[in-house]
Amino acid sequence: MVAAALLMVMSFDVLFVLNALAFVISASLAISVMLPESQPLEEIPGVWRRVSHGLRIYLKTPRLRGLLALNLAVSAAGAMQIVNTVVLVRSMLGLGEKEVALAFSAAGGGSMLVALLLPKILDRVTERPVMLLGGVMMALSLYLGWLGPSFAGLVGLWLLLGAGASLVMTPTGRLLKRSCQPEDRPALFAAQFSLSHSCWLLTYPLAGWLGVNLGLTETFVLLGTLALTATGLAMLAWPRRDPREIAHEHSPIGHSHLHYHDEHHKHDHEGWEGPEPHRHSHHHSRGSHRHVFVIDDHHAHWPSQHKLR
Secondary structure: OHHHHHOOOOOHHHHHHHHHHHHHHHHHHHHHOOOOOOOOOOOOOOHHHHHHHHHHHHHHOHHHHHHHHHHHHHHHHHHHHHHHHHHHHHHHOOOOHHHHHHHHHHHHHHHHHHHHHHHHHHOOOOHHHHHHHHHHHHHHHHHHHHHOOOHHHHHHHHHHHHHHHHHHHOOHHHHHHOOOOHHHHHHHHHHHHHHHHHHHHHHHHHHHHHHHHOOHHHHHHHHHHHHHHHHHHHHHHOOOOOOOEEEEEEOOEEEEEEEOOOOOOOOOOOOOOOOOOEEEEEEEOOEEEEEEOOOEOOEOOOOOHHHHO
């Protein structure tokens, strides 16, 4: 949005130079930050397991499968806006570069407005209805594009699209954070990055190809249908009843890993095991209990829905 505003008073060349300087400043600030050393409880062996660990958690968690579908909706709407705005404004409406900048800033403005207001709203409502509403808003903005809007109408559609995208993206971090153990967050956030960008890898060329071969009106409808279908899949994949604490059963298991003595680790020692966290072979008996449930080494599968009732 800031870049679009700057284009109103300067050329693209000057903006690119300023953008490059901003990246240098950002990199310098990032390097200057001192991060605490990561001390994961689990040592994940093997290259493939390190790569797939976050994906396994992601794809076995129902709410995150819903998030993946919503990522597709965001990428479908975002690709239409990013790839085809210049063509819509310059070729179809016959307007100039300043209008292109204003159209882009409308999407950014809608996104920023929602991002600023949403945290307080999420203190009172859960993420699921908010994020599904975002998917519907993005699909609606694309379907309305079929009407061939004027420039003012296009600005309104992009404002709606940006707001809908922000309704999905802003709560994403909260959703990921509560879907894994603290030591698994880097792997899970990496999985989100990979899967969401895979959606963009699909929709970016699709938006351009459809625009060239079918026309922008048809592209609005087809990408709107993709966004709406993805939102419907998210609604199905992410159960309405999504409690944090779930009563579940454990089968007997024996394994060895770094651990503290907590609810899952109540066993005797011989004295050589050392201070916690420590590693040694231990056994878990069959049992059932209730606690905040995430996929990890002790919970390899999500409880079936009939067990959640």
